[in-house]
Amino acid sequence: MAADTPSVSKRRLPSWSRRHGTTLNRPRTAGTRGLILDRPTTKYHQNYCGTAVPVMDIWWMSFSSRKSVLLKTATGNMLQLLLSPQYGDHEFEWIKVYGPVYRIKGCLGDRLMVSDPMALQYIVNSPSFHFTRNVQAMLHWLFGEKSMIARRGDDHKQLRAFLNPAFAAAAVRRYQPVFARVAQRITEQLESREAHLVDMCPLLNDAALSAISQAVFGCPVEDLGADFVEGNSQVVELTSAQSASQILFDGIGSLLPAWFLSNAVHLPIKTFSLLRTQLHLANREGWRLVREKSEAAKQGLETDGDLYSVLLNSDRSASRALREEDIVAQTALITIAGQDTSAKTLSFGLIELAKNPQFQESLRTEIHAAFGTDHENIPYDSMPLLNAFIKEILRLYPVVAYIDRVALEDVVIPVSESIVTTAGKRLNQIHIRKGELVSIAIASYQRMASRWGDDADKFRPTRWLDGTVYQGEAVGPYANLFSFLGGPRTCLGWRFASVFISVS
Secondary structure (H helix, E strand, O other), rough: HHOOOOOOOOOOOOOOHHOOOOOEEOOOOOOOOOOOOOOOHHHHHHOOOOOOOOOOOOHHHHHHHHHHHHHHOOOOOOHHOOOOOOOOOOOOHHHHHHEEEEEEEEEEEEEEEOOOOOHHHHHHHHHOEEOHHHHHHHHHHOOOOOOOOOOOOHHHHHHHHHHHHOOOOHHHHOOHHHHHHHHHHHHHHHEEEEEOOHHHHHHHHHHHHHHHHHHHHHOHHHHHHHHHHHHHHHHHHOOOOOOOHHHHHHHHHHOOHHHHHHHHHHOOHHHHHHHHHHHHHHHHHHHHHHHHHHHHHHOOOOOOOHHHHHOOOOOOOOOOOOOOHHHOOOHHHHHHHHHHHHHHHHHHHHHHHHOOOHHHHHHHHHHHHHOOOOOOHHHHHHHHHHHHHHHHHHHOOOOOEEEEEEEOOOEEEEEEEEOOOOOEEEEEEEEEEOEEEEEEEEEEEEEHHHHHOEEEEOOOHHHOOOOOOOOOOOOEEOOOEEOOOHHHHOOHHHHHHHHHHHHH
16 A cells, blocks of 8 residues: 555654764655554564563553544554564565664654664663663563563672573573473374364464473473463463554553553553463462472472472572572563463464475474484484574564663664765764664564575575575674574573474
């Protein structure tokens, strides 16, 4: 539709640019005539960008009569960014036209979209950037204020240091037999079905939660209780939802004071009731597991080597040992984030295998050859096609397509590629003012031709084997990808996720 097509606009940049007399192109806000502005998001987008929980969508129905007017004037380019038929229909074209740093009009204000690798590295490693207020509130609602992801500063750094050993490579390798049993269970379920068409998403979601329950908690998922399992699935589904009204009120939420956002979860509204209940259940189960394992240790009983047992049995002679409440506080984070990300990545992997039967057959041949007669000691690291396939899926389908950060102070961001303004001036750094919004464009970075080849928009796992992929400085922890972010807030469970995907 013509109204959806962005065009070049030589509008001026925000204050950080005007001070230096520079102007960059940016996409013009799409017209609204003929658009269904409150259409539900596509399944592709729900599964691709499924980590943002709307801050104020629960108030939207009371404003239904003014919906169209507000959306036309307040959402800017966000509908193009987030609600295109397939994620990236606009964004991946914008990066080709405007380069790895450009400005778009967001909800009630501008934002800078950044996919330049040097700029990304600087942003995620700099203390000058942090979560926006509404994202910080969302983390508290979902995972609790004591979860690692919600903590800040030295408190976050110290807790991460305690948790790191349980997610190290050697520790994660111990969970391979658990993952193999879960994968075998999926296989048996599929073989027992007579239907030719099977919805894999529920199976993969159940498998991911089962793997987490056994490897992290040391118990079958049934032990967590039906109310916990059902609530976890509902929260995961909630975080996958997106609509135009949610986009608008997410923007409005960023303007509200932190105290209001922190307390909004206590409002008597169904969405918040679900979040409160599930966080309560997660803490309930976390305490039950910790107490049972602690009591078993006191009685001299052997534990199963699950992640929580490893944390509880860590060196308690340290001056500040890991407290039981610190372990319990990670339960909601591990179950929600772990189930959501692993299942979605596997889902997209299956889609690409179905679309590429020749590669599927080659991959099957490699796996069968590696299995041989020994199904206990499988050399997953020695399967080049399998590892290339996993990297390619993580590259093309990062579960989080972009992440917002706000500048806590005036700062200068370096860039690896000079930015040419509309006046013809070249910039090698960008001045950002305190309070300005920067979007870490993960999906755009992972489709840059300069990093991944001229066919970066296509599924081609062999790029990881033929030298196409850029071999320079590492940006993220795995394969130079940003799917697990980078810097001090790199996803702690990235090894856990990658091994689970390999085994599954």
